[in-house]
Amino acid sequence: MFMSVAQLVNQWDTTNQWVAPDGLAAFASAYPGKPVGVQHLLHGHPLFALDALADLAARLPASHVEHSRGDLAIDQDPDGVTREALPVDEIVRTIADNGCWMVLKKVDEDPDYAELIDACLAEIDPVVRPRTGANMRREAFIFLSSPNSVTPYHMDPEHNILFQVAGFKTMRVFSADRFTLVPQVHQEAFHRAGGHRNMRFDPSFDAYGIDFVLAPGDAVYVPVKAPHWVRNGPMPSISFSVTWRSRSSDNDARLHRVNHRLRxxxxxxxxxxxxxxxxxAKVAAHHVVKGVTRTLRTLMGKKTARAAY
Known part of the structure; x- marks a missing residue:
């Protein structure tokens, strides 16, 4: 008899955890500034079955689904990326053969997947909260990639744990504080103007990279804006990414926005x-300016509403 996703999830052994005990200790030794490999225990979860992911892709808003060909360069020009003209659920179901790369964004907005990110963040909260405060802007992403696909060299603005669920991949992670790898002007534009995540890559950067070879059950913590690129193995890959912001990541973004304006x-x-x-002082000034701006917008909105009434 066919069982729904909800029924399968209910049968899942709730004694399983996202992060294995040894993995939590490794995470604690590195957070927040260093990348580190950890282990997890949920790579057999039914929400990561292809049929469940195909259904998820079909019901997500179009803005939450991104896909392209997977045969990309490490320093891929975003303007040179091409897409397959397939329905998103079909891309998921044929990921083993279609040569695509796909990300399902903000899957935490789906109730079933929201429970997964909540469970993960609850487990690491005893490490995270004392060091960087309560997590903010919690989001989750699911990556699917065909054999030998490449995710180009880029950086992300969040703290991130990437859980490998199916297949194998190698993630090369670089230090976030080397301005030779990510020039200051690029960081400023990234935060101020929402610049594309892909960045210029020089093979000399590899001297500063650390390779994390991920199999099902492996995960890696990637610090805020730590550059990285990914090469998939000979099998289709499914990964689950749990991200959050913190006071420190928020302040870093504010500082670069101010510096961008000064430049x-x-x-x-x-x-x-x-x-x-x-x-x-720059961060404090940005807080003040944004606070005043929000207040003015609220007041103007009330005035507009009264005028309309």
């Missing part, structure tokens, strides 16, 4: 970290 005015803002007190 546009012809002022050299200096390198983050060289003048901690000045950095803190």
């Amino acid at each position: 546009k005015l012809g002022i050299d803002p200096g390198r983050p970290g060289d003048a901690p007190r000045l950095d803190a």
Whole structure:
């Protein structure tokens, strides 16, 4: 007799955990600034079966689904990326043969998958909260990739744990604090203008990279804006990414937005970290300006509403 996804999930052994005990200790040894491999215990979860993921892809808003060909360069020009003209659920079901790469975004907005991200974050909260505060803007993503696909060199603005669910891949992760790898002006544009995640890559960067070879049951913690690229193995791959923001990642983004504005005015803002007190003053000023802006928008909205009434 056919069982629904909900029934399968209910049968899942709830004694399983997202993060294995040894993995939690490894995570604690590295968070928040260093990448580290951890282990998890849910790679057999029914929500990651292809049929369940195909159904999820079909019901997500179009803005939450991104896909392309997977035969990309490490430093791929975003303008050169092509897509297959297939329905998104069909891309999921044929991922072993269609040569595609796909990400399902913000799957935490789906109730079933929301429970998974909540469980993960609850387990690591005793490590996260004392060091970077309560997690903010929690999101989850599911990546599917055909054999030998490449995810180009890029960085992300969140703390991230990537859980390998099916297949094998190698993720090469680089230090987030090397300005030779990610120039300051790129970081400023990334935060201020929402620049594309893909970045220029030079083979000399590999001297600073750490390879994490991921099989089902393996995971890797990737710090905020730690550059990385991924090469899939000879089998189709499914990965689940749990991300969150923190006070420190929020302040880092604010600092780069202020520096971007100063640079546009012809002022050299200096390198983050060289003048901690000045950095803190810039962040505080950004908080004030954004707070005033929100208040003015609220007041203007009320005035508009009263005028319409």
